[in-house]
Amino acid sequence: MKILITGVAGFIGSNLAHSLLKRNFTVIGIDNLSYGVKDQIPKGVIFHKIDIRDKNISQLFEKVDYVFHLAAKNCITDCQENPLETFDINVNGTINIFDAALKNNVKKVIYAESSAVYEGSKVLPSKESDIAPESIYAISKITTNLIAKDYFKTKGLITTGLRYFNVYGPRQDYRRTIPPVFSAFIINLLNNKRPTIFGDGSKKRDFIYVDDVNRFHLMCIENADTNNDIFNIGSGKNYSIKSIYKNITDILNLDIKPIFGQNFDFEAQENLANIDKAQKIGWSPKVSLSNGLKKSIDYIKEHVI
Numbered sequence: 201m202k203i204l205i206t207g208v209a210g211f212i213g214s215n216l217a218h219s220l221l222k223r224n225f226t227v228i229g230i231d232n233l234s235y236g237v238k239d240q241i242p243k244g245v246i247f248h249k250i251d252i253r254d255k256n257i258s259q260l261f262e263k264v265d266y267v268f269h270l271a272a273k274n275c276i277t278d279c280q281e282n283p284l285e286t287f288d289i290n291v292n293g294t295i296n297i298f299d300a301a302l303k304n305n306v307k308k309v310i311y312a313e314s315s316a317v318y319e320g321s322k323v324l325p326s327k328e329s330d331i332a333p334e335s336i337y338a339i340s341k342i343t344t345n346l347i348a349k350d351y352f353k354t355k356g357l358i359t360t361g362l363r364y365f366n367v368y369g370p371r372q373d374y375r376r377t378i379p380p381v382f383s384a385f386i387i388n389l390l391n392n393k394r395p396t397i398f399g400d401g402s403k404k405r406d407f408i409y410v411d412d413v414n415r416f417h418l419m420c421i422e423n424a425d426t427n428n429d430i431f432n433i434g435s436g437k438n439y440s441i442k443s444i445y446k447n448i449t450d451i452l453n454l455d456i457k458p459i460f461g462q463n464f465d466f467e468a469q470e471n472l473a474n475i476d477k478a479q480k481i482g483w484s485p486k487v488s489l490s491n492g493l494k495k496s497i498d499y500i501k502e503h504v505i
């Protein structure tokens with residue numbers, strides 16, 4: 201089976217490529233390396249450096265069975281400052297990928313949405329219907345869902361939308377200006393530096409380990425119940441950033457106090473997934489937060505520090 205991944209140099213894409221290669225799939229990877237880094241791409245991926253908006257992209261889709269479309273502009277502050285570019289990449293780029301898939305009779309496109317679409321909702325845990333996007337990033341993501349619905353109705357393209365919550369695990373890019381919270385904490389602590397918590401640390405997030413996400417990715421290939429639908433992919437539990445910090449310092453046996461930095465008002469105070477829909481078709485998260493943290497720490501010790 202031939203699988204194409206957009207955003208293969210990114211965090212989720214590189215983990216997905218790794219898990220598909222282990223199962224002997226042929227993996228074609230696409231990325232423009234705007235955020236992602238080449239050394240993240242697992243050996244064995246047939247890599248093409250290309251932008252998802254490139255009109256010639258469809259020739260890379262020849263004989264592809266399934267597409268995972270993960271490439272996106274996803275730094276929330278950057279999206280807010282650059283709405284035109286955000287829509288160009290996240291919406292027009294997605295249309296280009298859907299068109300290339302249709303042209304090449306791809307069986308299905310599995311595309312990344314985001315839990316950010318619930319940011320304005322007061323309902324917790326959030327069901328797939330509780331959408332209330334408020335930021336440019338979230339509005340661009342919900343638009344891809346509307347396009348997917350239209351493409352099924354008018355052109356017959358089969359898709360699955362994945363509304364990831366806060367995915368964490370190995371290969372999170374620690375080199376970014378604002379690195380993801382887990383890797384930022386772990387790397388600073390291992391270097392005996394005080395990590396920064398933005399805000400007072402009371403914000404709560406639903407964290408899901410990347411291997412659990414990959415098990416759902418495989419279900420999207422194997423299980424037709426996922427067709428033309430959208431699923432929350434979270435753990436169904438949430439934790440404050442402060443408690444995550446304490447968990448990490450406990451595992452590392454360190455007593456380093458964090459610095460409390462600027463609060464980002466645009467961020468929701470809390471997110472939490474209702475995962476009933478994914479559970480009904482046989483998926484559930486298996487990796488506990490403490491195990492996921494230990495695995496993330498081991499990876500950083502081995503590959504980063």
Ligand SMILES: NC(=O)c1ccc[n+]([C@@H]2O[C@H](COP(=O)([O-])OP(=O)(O)OC[C@H]3O[C@@H](n4cnc5c(N)ncnc54)[C@H](O)[C@@H]3O)[C@@H](O)[C@H]2O)c1
Pocket residue numbers: 206207208209210211212213230231232233234235236237250251252253269270271272273274289293312313314315316363364365366367368373
């Ligand atoms: N990581 C999470 O917790 C999370 C949560 C919700 C949604 N998502 C969504 O999941 C997807 C993957 O997330 P991630 O954490 O792996 O992000 P990431 O930033 O690590 O990876 C995205 C990749 O897309 C590439 N890219 C960006 N613009 C491109 C373009 N125009 N053409 C080609 N490649 C381009 C980047 O270089 C990067 O390698 C994204 O769509 C993101 O919005 C992620």
